[in-house]
Amino acid sequence: MSVISGRTLMGPAKPLSLSTDVVIVGSGASGAVVAAELAEAGQKVVILEEGPHLLPADLGKMRPSETMRRGWREAGMSFTVPIGDSPAINLMVGRCVGGSSVMTGGVCFRTPDHILHEWVEELGLRSLSPEAMAPHFDEVERRCHIELVPEHMRSRSTVLYGQGAERLGYSLAPNRRNTKDCDGCSRCNFGCPHQAKWSVDLTYLPRAQAAGAEVFADARVEEILLHGDQAIGVAGRLLDAEGQPGRRLVVHARRVILACGGMHTPRLLQDAGIADRLAAVGEGMTLHPSMRVMARFDEPVYGWRGALQSAHSEAFVDERITLMSVFVPTGVLAATLPGIGHSHKRRAEMAPYLAVFGGLIHDDPGGRVLSRRSPLGLLMGQTEPVVTYRMSQRDRRGVSRMLRILAETFFAAGAREVFLPILGGPPGFPEGGLSADDLRRVDLDRIPSQRFECASQHPLGSCRMGLSSDDAVVDEQGQVFGLRELFVVDSSILPTSLGVNPQVTVMAMATRLSQQLRERPLPPLT
Amino acid sequence: MLPRMASSKLVRTERALFLFAETLFSDHSGPPARQRVESLARDAVALLVATTPRARLMFSVCLFVVLWVAPLFIRRAPGLARLPLPLRVAALEKMEHTAAGAALVLAVKAVLCILWYEQPESVAGIGVDPPCQPGVRRSLPVLSGGVA
Numbered sequence: 001m002s003v004i005s006g007r008t009l010m011g012p013a014k015p016l017s018l019s020t021d022v023v024i025v026g027s028g029a030s031g032a033v034v035a036a037e038l039a040e041a042g043q044k045v046v047i048l049e050e051g052p053h054l055l056p057a058d059l060g061k062m063r064p065s066e067t068m069r070r071g072w073r074e075a076g077m078s079f080t081v082p083i084g085d086s087p088a089i090n091l092m093v094g095r096c097v098g099g100s101s102v103m104t105g106g107v108c109f110r111t112p113d114h115i116l117h118e119w120v121e122e123l124g125l126r127s128l129s130p131e132a133m134a135p136h137f138d139e140v141e142r143r144c145h146i147e148l149v150p151e152h153m154r155s156r157s158t159v160l161y162g163q164g165a166e167r168l169g170y171s172l173a174p175n176r177r178n179t180k181d182c183d184g185c186s187r188c189n190f191g192c193p194h195q196a197k198w199s200v201d202l203t204y205l206p207r208a209q210a211a212g213a214e215v216f217a218d219a220r221v222e223e224i225l226l227h228g229d230q231a232i233g234v235a236g237r238l239l240d241a242e243g244q245p246g247r248r249l250v251v252h253a254r255r256v257i258l259a260c261g262g263m264h265t266p267r268l269l270q271d272a273g274i275a276d277r278l279a280a281v282g283e284g285m286t287l288h289p290s291m292r293v294m295a296r297f298d299e300p301v302y303g304w305r306g307a308l309q310s311a312h313s314e315a316f317v318d319e320r321i322t323l324m325s326v327f328v329p330t331g332v333l334a335a336t337l338p339g340i341g342h343s344h345k346r347r348a349e350m351a352p353y354l355a356v357f358g359g360l361i362h363d364d365p366g367g368r369v370l371s372r373r374s375p376l377g378l379l380m381g382q383t384e385p386v387v388t389y390r391m392s393q394r395d396r397r398g399v400s401r402m403l404r405i406l407a408e409t410f411f412a413a414g415a416r417e418v419f420l421p422i423l424g425g426p427p428g429f430p431e432g433g434l435s436a437d438d439l440r441r442v443d444l445d446r447i448p449s450q451r452f453e454c455a456s457q458h459p460l461g462s463c464r465m466g467l468s469s470d471d472a473v474v475d476e477q478g479q480v481f482g483l484r485e486l487f488v489v490d491s492s493i494l495p496t497s498l499g500v501n502p503q504v505t506v507m508a509m510a511t512r513l514s515q516q517l518r519e520r521p522l523p524p525l526t
Numbered sequence: 527m528l529p530r531m532a533s534s535k536l537v538r539t540e541r542a543l544f545l546f547a548e549t550l551f552s553d554h555s556g557p558p559a560r561q562r563v564e565s566l567a568r569d570a571v572a573l574l575v576a577t578t579p580r581a582r583l584m585f586s587v588c589l590f591v592v593l594w595v596a597p598l599f600i601r602r603a604p605g606l607a608r609l610p611l612p613l614r615v616a617a618l619e620k621m622e623h624t625a626a627g628a629a630l631v632l633a634v635k636a637v638l639c640i641l642w643y644e645q646p647e648s649v650a651g652i653g654v655d656p657p658c659q660p661g662v663r664r665s666l667p668v669l670s671g672g673v674a
Contacts, residue, residue: 424628
């Protein structure tokens with residue numbers, strides 16, 4: 001059995017029509033888990049993925065920019081629209097078989113207990129207690145080979161940062177990642193060419209296939225088919241090699257499961273008119289806004305040698321900040337250092353001497369996925385959803401604090417100068433580089449947020465789970481309020497942001513929901 | 527979903543990218559080899575074609591505003607193409623040092639740098655290792671039927 005590409009089914013003019021027990025829209029971290037669980041329970045499963053299927057061997061042959069072109073949504077060029085004093089955030093989301101799990105750094109955290117307690121105690125979601133979720137975390141960790149990154153895998157960049165942290169009285173802890181035999185070539189964000197990262201295209205999807213599930217790549221879902229208050233299937237288009245829509249695709253199903261992520265699940269619900277009765281659709285999205293600071297050392301650092309993301313610090317969790325080791329591709333690194341012509345070359349030649357460390361904000365829900373029919377949606381959102389983001393004042397203060405911590409830690413490690421992610425450089429420092437004294441003179445709180453370079457790989461919570469249709473989209477079983485046989489299982493259902501990378505949370509939630517779905521009788525095909 | 531760019535627009539964009547790239551990657555000794563810059567501009571256009579119309583539009587706006595407006599920052603008439611290379615460098619540098627101009631310059635610079643520093647001779651020139659070589663070393667049950 002193999003992945004079926006929509007490209008190979010383009011010929012006939014009449015629609016491709018399929019019937020199945022369950023259709024799953026999206027093949028990423030949540031869709032793959034649900035597909036495997038339901039297929040192994042004997043249900044007939046069809047998985048529809050908009051992006052292509054990229055084999056590990058193909059990923060190895062591609063340049064990073066080719067992976068961006070083929071495997072990232074909008075070739076990595078998606079941005080939020082900032083509202084008020086907020087940064088424009090670069091949204092990087094996978095669009096291929098395996099979804100974002102193929103493009104992550106592989107960092108795996110369980111949902112922090114304090115978050116689960118908040119969901120139970122403040123939101124009343126009793127089924128999400130630490131005790132109830134523990135077996136699902138165990139299951140995911142076993143299936144994905146989650147292991148601690150050994151210290152020898154740390155890049156010199158991370159080691160230096162760790163030394164600075166120790167001098168300032170805090171420490172780094174090793175990350176856990178879904179890897180085996182990783183040799184640390186720092187290519188994770190462009191797909192692992194060595195099969196060392198156990199993304200769901202290597203774990204859950206083959207299980208689903210072995211149990212009879214059919215995986216369609218290059219198959220875009222545009223519409224949820226409804227019969228009264230019951231979902232009865234989906235429709236869309238097969239895509240050709242250039243992503244152009246072709247033959248119509250209709251899948252009739254006894255149950256419809258949306259797993260297309262925080263940006264596209266609300267979009268499908270909005271297009272189906274469901275947002276008209278559920279006000280929370282597309283609202284309250286969180287993004288974990290992420291930034292990184294670069295630091296120049298006298299010694300060569302070669303920061304790309306080692307695991308891309310090997311260590312983190314939870315020392316500032318009380319301030320809603322998680323610090324995370326990271327490195328960035330040479331091209332990005334060179335682009336974000338100021339300079340044109342000779343000055344650019346001079347700066348780019350600093351690359352071997354640069355260390356990088358990042359962090360993310362456990363943010364308030366400031367994001368919104370606009371409907372296609374909204375004014376901005378009409379203007380900019382016909383091919384891809386428009387996401388607006390208003391950063392809260394608390395989070396904005398968190399950004400200043402996080403950048404200062406990162407920079408001071410590098411100075412404690414012996415850095416000569418640091419480069420903050422501020423477009424045009426900090427006020428008074430257009431060349432970008434700051435000494436320790438310069439840093440003390442810069443008031444980060446006074447810099448307009450639009451000048452910060454900021455990214456996110458974690459769009460969460462845009463169709464959140466809750467007890468009531470007044471402020472939520474799905475119930476504790478993942479079923480959309482007021483609609484039969486329509487379920488959401490992806491990152492959009494998370495009730496709040498997590499403050500940590502969400503992959504394991506998403507997969508554990510999907511495991512829990514699929515075990516309930518397995519037991520739930522399927523209606524007859526309509 | 528992804529309407530193609532008209533060929534005239536493609537040609538215009540490729541020329542504009544060439545001009546920016548030639549300036550960005552120049553040195554005291556002059557611009558890089560013409561062939562390399564042409565190839566880079568073509569590659570950048572291919573990346574733009576693969577994205578969505580709105581991303582292309584945003585990028586094109588950044589590119590053409592930069593090329594038109596940058597000379598104003600060194601008190602010259604608009605139109606970067608009219609300037610000799612040293613003045614082009616000075617204009618873009620000045621613009622990059624401003625809060626308003628930096629975002630526009632970075633948008634174009636990021637795409638070109640990502641593509642430029644994928645080339646082995648470019649990374650070697652700044653002392654960075656070439657990317658790791660592909661190789662499948664384990665035997666996980668890979669899904670078959672990939673279409674790259």
